[in-house]
Amino acid sequence: xxxxxxxxxxxxxxxxxxxxxxxxxxxxxxxxxxxxxxxxxxxxxxxxxxxxxxxxxxxxxxxxxxxxxxxxxxxxxxxxxxxxxxxxxxxxxxxxxxxxxxxxxxxxxxxxxxxxxxxxxxxxxxxxxxxxxxxxxxxxxxxxxxxxxxxxxxxxxxxxxxxxxxxxxxxxxxxxxxxxxxxxxxxxxxxxxxxxxxxxxxxxxxxxxxxxxxxxxxxxxxxxxxxxxxxxxxxxxxxxxxxxxxxxxxxxxxxxxxxxxxxxxxxxxxxxxxxxxxxxxxxxxxxxxxxxxxxxxxxxxxxxxxxxxxxxxxxxxxxxxxxxxxxxxxxxxxxxxxxxxxxxxxxxxxxxxxxxxxxxxxxxxxxxxxxxxxxxxxxxxxxxxxxxxxxxxxxxxxxxxxxxxxxxxxxxxxxxxxxxxxxxxxxxxxx
Amino acid sequence: xxxxxxxxxxxxxxxxxxxxxxxxxxxxxxxxxxxxxxxxxxxxxxxxxxxxxxxxxxxxxxxxxxxxxxxxxxxxxxxxxxxxxxxxxxxxxxxxxxxxxxxxxxxxxxxxxxxxxxxxxxxxxxxxxxxxxxxxxxxxxxxxxxxxxxxxxxxxxxxxxxxxxxxxxxxxxxxxxxxxxxxxxxxxxxxxxxxxxxxxxxxxxxxxxxxxxxxxxxxxxxxxxxxxxxxxxxxxxxxxxxxxxxxxxxxxxxxxxxxxxxxxxxxxxxxxxxxxxxxxxxxxxxxxxxxxxxxxxxxxxxxxxxxxxxxxxxxxxxxxxxxxxxxxxxxxxxxxxxxxxxxxxxxxxxxxxxxxxxxxxxxxxxxxxxxxxxxxxxxxxxxxxxxxxxxxxxxxxxxxxxxxxxxxxxxxxxxxxxxxxxxxxxxxxxx
Numbered sequence: 001x002x003x004x005x006x007x008x009x010x011x012x013x014x015x016x017x018x019x020x021x022x023x024x025x026x027x028x029x030x031x032x033x034x035x036x037x038x039x040x041x042x043x044x045x046x047x048x049x050x051x052x053x054x055x056x057x058x059x060x061x062x063x064x065x066x067x068x069x070x071x072x073x074x075x076x077x078x079x080x081x082x083x084x085x086x087x088x089x090x091x092x093x094x095x096x097x098x099x100x101x102x103x104x105x106x107x108x109x110x111x112x113x114x115x116x117x118x119x120x121x122x123x124x125x126x127x128x129x130x131x132x133x134x135x136x137x138x139x140x141x142x143x144x145x146x147x148x149x150x151x152x153x154x155x156x157x158x159x160x161x162x163x164x165x166x167x168x169x170x171x172x173x174x175x176x177x178x179x180x181x182x183x184x185x186x187x188x189x190x191x192x193x194x195x196x197x198x199x200x201x202x203x204x205x206x207x208x209x210x211x212x213x214x215x216x217x218x219x220x221x222x223x224x225x226x227x228x229x230x231x232x233x234x235x236x237x238x239x240x241x242x243x244x245x246x247x248x249x250x251x252x253x254x255x256x257x258x259x260x261x262x263x264x265x266x267x268x269x270x271x272x273x274x275x276x277x278x279x280x281x282x283x284x285x286x287x288x289x290x291x292x293x294x295x296x297x298x299x300x301x302x303x304x305x306x307x308x309x310x311x312x313x314x315x316x317x318x319x320x321x322x323x324x325x326x327x328x329x330x331x332x333x334x335x336x337x338x339x340x341x342x343x344x345x346x347x348x349x350x351x352x353x354x355x356x357x358x359x360x361x362x363x364x365x366x367x368x369x370x371x372x373x374x375x376x377x378x379x380x381x382x383x384x385x386x387x388x389x390x391x392x393x394x395x396x397x398x399x400x401x402x403x404x405x406x407x408x409x410x411x412x413x414x415x416x417x418x419x420x421x422x423x424x425x426x427x428x429x430x431x
Numbered sequence: 432x433x434x435x436x437x438x439x440x441x442x443x444x445x446x447x448x449x450x451x452x453x454x455x456x457x458x459x460x461x462x463x464x465x466x467x468x469x470x471x472x473x474x475x476x477x478x479x480x481x482x483x484x485x486x487x488x489x490x491x492x493x494x495x496x497x498x499x500x501x502x503x504x505x506x507x508x509x510x511x512x513x514x515x516x517x518x519x520x521x522x523x524x525x526x527x528x529x530x531x532x533x534x535x536x537x538x539x540x541x542x543x544x545x546x547x548x549x550x551x552x553x554x555x556x557x558x559x560x561x562x563x564x565x566x567x568x569x570x571x572x573x574x575x576x577x578x579x580x581x582x583x584x585x586x587x588x589x590x591x592x593x594x595x596x597x598x599x600x601x602x603x604x605x606x607x608x609x610x611x612x613x614x615x616x617x618x619x620x621x622x623x624x625x626x627x628x629x630x631x632x633x634x635x636x637x638x639x640x641x642x643x644x645x646x647x648x649x650x651x652x653x654x655x656x657x658x659x660x661x662x663x664x665x666x667x668x669x670x671x672x673x674x675x676x677x678x679x680x681x682x683x684x685x686x687x688x689x690x691x692x693x694x695x696x697x698x699x700x701x702x703x704x705x706x707x708x709x710x711x712x713x714x715x716x717x718x719x720x721x722x723x724x725x726x727x728x729x730x731x732x733x734x735x736x737x738x739x740x741x742x743x744x745x746x747x748x749x750x751x752x753x754x755x756x757x758x759x760x761x762x763x764x765x766x767x768x769x770x771x772x773x774x775x776x777x778x779x780x781x782x783x784x785x786x787x788x789x790x791x792x793x794x795x796x797x798x799x800x801x802x803x804x805x806x807x808x809x810x811x812x813x814x815x816x817x818x819x820x821x822x823x824x825x826x827x828x829x830x831x832x833x834x835x836x837x838x839x840x841x842x843x844x845x846x847x848x849x850x851x852x853x854x855x856x857x858x859x860x861x862x
Contacts, residue, residue, distance in 0.1 A: 023582045023724055033649070033762045034581050133577070138577025147755075148563070148571025151454045151745025152466050219463070279710045293454055294569040294732060295743035300707055301728040302790040311724035314582025324578075324755050331464045419760055 003036060006321040009043035009073040011066035011092050012081030017046070017135070018311030020079060021055045021218045024317075031314070037320035043073035046306065070096035077320055079313060085109035097121045097129065104316040106133035106309055112207035115214060115221035116336070116386055120326035130316035134207045136161055138308025139301040140315060145215050145289055148331045152291025154216040156256040158429065161208040163283035163303045164192045164199040164378040165251040166232050167269075170281045173239045173248070179232065182222045191283065201230035202251065202266040204222040209253030213339070215265050216289065217257050221329070222264070224340035226253075229267040238354055238424060241382065242270050244351070252429060261340035263347060270352050270428045276300075322379045347403040347412055350428040351397045357415065357419040359387050363418045364394070369417075373411045374409035376401045391420040397428065434467060437752040439767050440474035441505040441619055442523050443495035443512035444484055447564070448477070451510065451740030453750075454485045461514040462745070466752035501527035508533040510744060510752055516540035524797040528552045528560065535747040537564035537740055540637075543638035546645065546652035547767070549761035559570045560759045561747035566639045567592055569739025570732040571746060574644050576720055577761045583722025586649040587687040589860065592639040594714035594734045595623045596662050596682040600699075603713045604670045604679070610663065622714065632661035640684030643774035644695050644770070645760045647720065648688050652760070653695070653770035653775065657684075660698040669785055669855060672813065672826045673701050676783070679709040683860060694772035694778060699858045701783050707731075719786035778834040781810065784827045786844065787852040794849045795825070805840035809834045822851040828859065 007370065008024065024031065024041055032038045045063040063069035070078045070092045078096035080103060082089040087211070089107055096103050105111070111131050119239045122129035132142045136159065145154065153182050160411045164186060171182045183200070186192035198204050208224040231251050242249045248271035255264045276298045280286040285303030290296050302308035329336055357363050364381070371378060377399040378421050385392045396408065434699070439455065441448055444828040455462065455472055460475065463469045494500035501509045501523045509527035511534060513520040520538055527534050534817070540548070542562050553560035567590065576585065591597050595617065602613045614631070617623035629635050641654040662682050673680045677702035678826045686695045702709045707729045711717040716734030721727050733739035760767060788794050802809060808830040816823045829837065841854045 019724070027582060027584065030584060030649075031582065033766050036763070038760075139728060140575050143579050144571050144575065144730075147750065147753075148574050148746050150743065150749040151458060151462065151742045153458065153461060218461075251622040276707075276710060279707060291742065293450070293745070295739055297570060297730070297732040299575075299728070299730050302726050305726075306565040309724055311580065311582045311722065315579050315722070318581040319578065319769060322578075322755075324753075326753060327467075332467070335464050378691075 006035070006077065006317070007040055007042045007075045008077045008317060009045070009069055009075035010041060010079045011045040011069055011085070013044060013046040014081065016309045016313065017051050017081040018055055019306035020081070020313045021057070022172070025055065032333050035318055037321055039317060039321050042075050042120040043069055045069045046278045056159050060080065066092040067095045068333065070101065071099045074135045075101065076105060077317060079317070080105040080107060081313070084108070085105055085113040090114060091329045093118060093153040094121065097125055097127060100125045100127055102128045102320050102351045104130045104313055106131070108204070108207040108211060109136040112210045112221060112223040115211065115329070116333070120333045122328055123333050128325050129318060129319055131211070132311045132316050133312035135211050136287055136300070137303035137305065138311045139285060139287060139299045140312065141212070141287045141299055141393070143315070144214055144297070144299060145212070146326060147179060148298070149291050150292045151291060154291050155256070156254070156290040157212050157216045158252050158254040158277070159209070159212065159287040160250055160277060160280050160285050161253050161303065162199050162251060163285060164196065165288060166280065167191050167283045168200070169231060169239070169249055169251065172236055173243065176236055176240070178236050179234060190258055200232060203255045205251060205266045209255055209264055209266060212253070213255035213262060214336070216255065217262060218331045218335065219262060219330065219337045219339040222341065225264050225339055225341035227265040227344050231268050233424065234268050237393055238426065241354065242352070245380070246398060247271060247428065248273065249426065250277065252396065254429065258342060260346055261342035263342040265344060268426055270426050275299065281358070283371060323358060341422065345404040345407070349403070350400055350401055351398045351406050352426040352428055353410065354395070354424040355394045355419055356391045357394045358418040358420060359390055359392045366416050366418065367413055370409050370412040373412065374405040375403050377407045436469040436471045437466070437508065437748070438471055438473045438506045439508045439510060440476070440500055440501055440506035440749060441472060441510045441512065441513070442476040444475060444477040446511065446737045446742045447744065448512040448658070449484050450737035451512070451744045452742050454745045455662045456486065462749060466753055467750055470748060470752050473506050474500055476500045498524040498526045501532065501678055502530045502719065506532065507534060508683070508748060510748070511536040511538060512744070514538055514540070517543040521545060522542055524549060524580050525552065528556055528558060531556045531558055533559045533751045535561045537744060539565040539638040539642060541634070543652060543654040546760070547764070551764045553759055554764050558750055561750060562642070563747050564740045564743035566642050568732070568734035568736065569716060569742045570716060570730045570734070571743065572643070572730055573646055574729070574746070575730060577757060579614045580720060580722050580728070583724045585688070585722050587685070587721040588643050588647045589683050589685040589708070589719065590640070590643065590709060590718040591681055591686050591711050591716050592636045592734065593630050593682060594716060595627065596636070597711065598714045599631070599681065600662060600665065600680055601669070603667055607667055607671070609667050610665060615684045624673050631663060633659040636682060636684045636697045640686055640695055641695060643684070643718070644686035645767070647686065648693060649762045649766065649768040650693060650759065650768045653772065654742055655694050656772035658696040658775050659802060662699050664855065665699050667856065668824055671786065673783070676811070676828060678702060678859065679704065679706050680697055680857065681708065685860065689773060691777055692773035693851055694773040694775065696722060698776060699857055701857050710799040712746045721754065776835040776838070779831055779835070781831055782837050783857040783859055784841065785855040786825045786827070787822045789851060790821055790823045791849065797847050797849065798844055801840050801843040804843065805836040807836050811812055817848045
């Protein structure tokens with residue numbers, strides 16, 4: 001094993017880039033001890049060289065073109081912290097790998113869309129493509145699955161992977177407020193973007209889930225197979241009913257392996273209070289991995305922010321310094337199986353359904369008949385409010401049933417004259 | 432990197448040994464794919480060759496002497512699953528390392544007592560000494576700290592590390608029952624040993640904590656510095672008061688780093704319900720690691736049992752097969768700092784105190800005076816029951832105070848005529 005310094009070039013000096021510089025500077029001695037060799041920054045890249053960033057960058061070669069740095073810097077590792085699934089970020093990573101340089105990236109969109117091609121490129125050059133920071137920030141979940149659970153066939157991986165959504169849902173529950181109201185607050189506090197769609201419509205979670213599924217099941221990343229539903233339609237009423245029924249509503253990414261293929265979906269989910277993941281609140285992230293030997297492993301921590309994300313970036317760099325080199329998605333690219341998507345209509349599970357029904361005698365009989373006709377078996381029914389002649393919420397939970405049956409029943413129910421709003425359905429996930 | 436098979440010899444065919452054989456047999460293809468080379472069992476060792484164990488061992492060389500197997504088997508890795516801090520287990524591990532063979536072990540007692548000497552031996556021979564299964568069973572906590580958090584200075588590590596104790600405390604709370612009663616049940620159900628002392632007096636937790644502290648802080652393992660207090664004296668009354676005050680009582684191992692040294696202690700602890708670790712129930716284990724960059728990471732899973740423990744053993748073997756070789760405790764032995772113990776009387780924190788006081792006018796004034804005299808500031812006082820002239824429980828919680836002051840105050844309080852039982856003190860840990 002070499003004792004020569006590992007030379008690192010960092011592209012992108014936003015929050016995470018600066019955080020990475022800070023750790024590598026402040027913990028230089030600690031990291032040298034842990035790696036058996038120094039880890040040194042040699043170059044950085046950003047458009048604006050003059051901005052004050054709170055760290056001393058004067059000893060590093062400065063590039064304004066990241067793709068140029070990827071091939072020209074005096075570096076063993078190129079750290080890509082630019083972001084985005086195409087453009088500069090993609091060009092930089094491709095150029096670095098093609099030049100036979102290791103890459104560390106926090107870019108989930110890039111991995112979700114181009115992970116397979118990039119893994120192939122890395123493998124052909126014999127270099128590492130590490131991306132711990134791309135999923136669940138500071139939580140070492142890629143390492144845990146790819147290495148810590150290497151003796152397991154993973155059967156399911158599920159996660160709270162977007163802190164913005166979890167903050168919104170937590171605040172709605174704790175303060176009994178509506179979605180739009182809490183979103184505005186989150187934007188004001190900097191927890192949500194001005195255009196929040198990427199987070200609240202589930203796209204960010206879907207990127208991360210596609211990566212997790214690939215590592216967990218040894219399949220090609222298949223972002224297009226992820227079925228995505230965000231949290232815009234979750235109401236304070238649903239959250240309150242969930243609480244009453246012993247559940248919390250979380251935006252989960254869930255990937256599960258079955259004989260029919262892999263189901264990948266992102267959707268608001270009711271999780272029982274007995275499940276550890278139900279207690280993951282605020283901006284925290286968590287990943288639960290089920291393996292045939294280990295049973296269930298939960299990891300919880302900060303999914304974003306300067307320190308946690310940089311912690312993951314540095315761990316990836318340290319792995320390279322220590323000579324740890326693994327296939328990008330746990331097995332060589334040629335061994336990755338195509339990700340055969342299991343369509344959601346083959347999903348079976350329990351469901352929560354909220355109807356708005358006109359409160360009049362006999363109205364529920366039609367609903368019950370529609371459920372019966374589609375073989376959906378009710379577990380509970382709650383109608384708390386009585387307002388004869390008015391529209392009131394009625395909540396149903398079901399036993400395990402097929403999604404196709406559930407959807408057909410809801411179609412029929414939606415057509416009833418006494419149903420005044422489209423039914424709301426939320427999947428219930430077992431612990 | 433070699434593609435030759437990695438040859439494994441397993442000493443000890445109890446639950447975990449058999450579980451390890453099962454995984455290596457059933458997942459042989461998966462593991463070969465993940466390692467880029469086959470992992471094959473070549474030899475096993477146990478005293479009784481004829482016992483039926485539910486796995487086919489006929490293709491392996493059989494040894495009845497583990498230390499002999501350690502040097503004579505056709506193996507690259509010796510897996511030690513015998514247990515115990517001395518005797519056969521120690522001889523086997525020493526012999527294997529001395530012979531230049533990698534060692535994987537689940538033996539916490541051995542590592543806690545002899546970890547430093549064994550790490551030195553492994554290092555001098557350039558082989559790995561892996562022990563993921565020794566701490567928190569299936570949870571990849573050693574890997575997470577040694578690798579996943581390699582960019583962090585760890586400031587505190589705390590864990591629920593003994594499933595037996597957590598099961599007992601959880602059941603006491605859920606069913607409102609006393610310690611002795613629940614312990615008997617746990618013994619009947621196989622969750623506690625006939626001689627439960629090792630678990631319930633905190634020794635097992637202390638072994639694991641000493642190992643965690645070494646990896647987390649880069650110091651020599653120092654089991655003797657762990658201050659240990661078990662759960663025998665926890666009463667149903669304390670658990671009920673804890674609940675009322677917004678806490679759960681958990682047996683925690685806590686190691687924290689300060690300028691005065693490292694405090695390592697195992698004791699029943701009140702943790703706020705807002706802390707994720709408060710929700711770790713039953714036989715589950717959890718470890719919370721605080722790092723300066725990552726903030727706080729919690730990992731929760733099964734801490735014992737065939738599958739989870741074997742999962743960790745196999746992960747250690749897979750690391751060796753993949754060529755991952757790290758210093759035993761994260762840094763080379765010569766870089767490990769002596770573990771300077773911070774005595775518990777320098778501890779500062781909040782406290783829960785339960786007194787049994789004769790219910791008569793003015794009785795509390797003497798208690799309050801004793802607290803004041805030792806600079807202990809009360810946060811709350813609860814006396815629910817009124818029985819004039821009888822002994823009733825009175826519960827006090829304090830603001831942050833020094834342990835020495837707290838103990839001196841309790842000494843004074845214990846001497847009061849109106850105090851009918853020795854005061855009970857439980858430390859409160861912040862989230």
